Amino acid sequence: MDKLQPFEKDFYRGSTVEVARRLIGQYLCRESEQGTVYGSIVETEAYLSSNDPACHASVGRTGRNTTMFGPAGRAYVYLIYGLYYCFNVVTGPESEGEAVLVRAIEPAGGLGLMKKRRGPSCSPANLASGPGKLCHAFAIDKSLDGHELQKKPLYIAENKNATRYNRIKATPRIGISVAQDRLLRFVVPGNKYLSRREPIG
DNA sequence: GTTAAGATCTGCT
DNA sequence: GCAGATCTTAACG
Numbered sequence: 001m002d003k004l005q006p007f008e009k010d011f012y013r014g015s016t017v018e019v020a021r022r023l024i025g026q027y028l029c030r031e032s033e034q035g036t037v038y039g040s041i042v043e044t045e046a047y048l049s050s051n052d053p054a055c056h057a058s059v060g061r062t063g064r065n066t067t068m069f070g071p072a073g074r075a076y077v078y079l080i081y082g083l084y085y086c087f088n089v090v091t092g093p094e095s096e097g098e099a100v101l102v103r104a105i106e107p108a109g110g111l112g113l114m115k116k117r118r119g120p121s122c123s124p125a126n127l128a129s130g131p132g133k134l135c136h137a138f139a140i141d142k143s144l145d146g147h148e149l150q151k152k153p154l155y156i157a158e159n160k161n162a163t164r165y166n167r168i169k170a171t172p173r174i175g176i177s178v179a180q181d182r183l184l185r186f187v188v189p190g191n192k193y194l195s196r197r198e199p200i201g
Numbered sequence: 202g203t204t205a206a207g208a209t210c211t212g213c214t
Numbered sequence: 215g216c217a218g219a220t221c222t223t224a225a226c227g
Contacts, residue, residue: 027210031220045208047208054208055208056208059225062223062224063223063224064222064223064224078222078223079221079222079223080208080209080222081206081207081209081210081219081220081221081222081223082207082219082220082222083209083219083220083221084208084209084210086208088202088208100210103208105205130209130210131208131209132210133209133210134208171210174208174209175208175209176207177206177207195209199204199212
């Protein structure tokens with residue numbers, strides 16, 4: 001495999017929606033003592049600071065969401081339903097409280113290690129096709145909350161074949177009970193590693 | 202101190 | 215398709 005070069009902080013500048021779209025097709029890489037896993041991001045969701053009650057930051061700064069109010073380009077990791085972690089990329093100006101949730105990844109390297117973590121009978125399409133699943137496959141937990149994504153052991157790097165993912169579609173976000181009308185989820189249409197299949201039509 | 206809800210996943214029917 | 219698992223967080227008293 002070619003050496004993967006992490007993006008610099010400039011990559012995370014711009015609006016949260018821009019970054020959410022820019023992340024599609026790029027590599028998420030995770031190094032550990034067990035080995036390295038990486039894959040292409042195929043599904044993201046934007047969470048905004050204004051007029052977005054679904055965003056954790058909408059209630060102001062709390063213990064859990066403090067990282068969201070830090071500088072862009074860091075990881076925001078939290079536990080949901082007492083069981084699963086969700087991995088976000090902090091975006092927007094500092095103190096703004098915006099982030100992009102990474103919901104699904106198409107595995108590209110370290111498939112064996114992902115399988116070891118997720119279970120031997122787990123199919124490739126099921127390894128990281130959802131926020132909780134991808135955190136499990138990538139061994140992402142609360143210890144990485146606040147980590148800067150420009151460096152090891154967790155970083156985002158350029159995928160030179162990202163043109164394959166040039167088509168991006170906006171859809172409603174998943175799993176939220178408010179602001180369901182906003183088209184802030186971005187997917188590679190028809191990709192088989194999404195957390196949900198394309199709605200028909 | 203107590204309680205209700207949550208950016209989910211899995212297994213069973 | 216649906217219910218159950220499982221527990222932290224934050225709001226309230």
